[in-house]
Amino acid sequence: MEIKKVAVIGAGVMGHGIAQVAAQVAKFDVVMLSRSLSTLEKAMGMIKDSLQKFHKKGLLTEDQVKETLGRIHTMPLSDLERAVSDVDLIIETIAEDIESKKNVLLQISKAAKPESIITTNTSSISITELASLISKPERFCGMHFFNPPQLMKLVEIIKGARTSDETINIVAEVARKMGKEPVIVKKDCAGFIVNRILMAALNEALNLFWEGIAERDDIDKACELGLNWPMGPLKLLDYIGLDTALAILEVLEKELGPRFKPNQILKQMVRAGFLGRKTGRGFYEWPQPA
């Protein structure tokens, strides 16, 4: 089956980047959907900025920037039925909340053509559980990108209990077409590969900070210089979004036990609206575009 047309549901931190890579690298026709028109506008602004960065580095010509933008269309989520009815692959990227994901996936499954493949960009939620909403669970799997999707090479492809091998092979090929390296997660387990390792480390950094063992900058510096991480764990939490990190840790705690219990500072910061880069403040201050 050849994938030509892709729908990306959600236009947030991950959705806009995935839509961009699908149009820019794989040259798919892309439709990106969001509940709010202002989110779609912001997402297109971020895509333009990112394409300009590639252009300034000589990696894309002006024509390629224009062609990429020409391949990305936007639609409100209220038009979901119309948007997904003729696409080959759907990538759901909405917030990491199981009820919201179930609700959207049910609508997608009802509207999508029978031979289409449906994927979810969840960081931690059970693929098998989400598959229960899909009329053809053999054509559903996890497709987990990393932030920023424009630069990060990995895509985890997660097999649910009823996902077919054919679906895994098609989605792995799509990831390669998007310039990514796929890894296959054979058993559907919370956190898959990366988040099971990463979230344990990030939560431990929060414990160090909360216990007053070291200052923010020294915790980050220690991992940057001692482990060669491109950014320290507290900065990375800001980058991922503290609400997203909390949601992932809560799933991991529920599924894998108290070793993943989120440090209370994370809950407090989320309640205070300090979500990291996307709201301008988390562990660091992040200047917002005008």
Ligand code: CAA
């Ligand atoms: N599009 C295009 N180019 C971009 C870009 C974008 N969206 N964002 C940054 N860049 C470019 C910049 O222009 C810059 O280019 P030059 O070096 O040529 O100037 C380069 O990338 C580096 O950017 P910065 O100087 O702004 O910052 P940096 O050196 O810290 O790099 C980073 C940014 C690539 C994000 C790097 O810090 C990094 O790799 N950080 C770790 C990211 C990570 O771990 N992601 C995984 C998070 S976990 C996850 O996503 C899964 C989950 O489920 C939670």
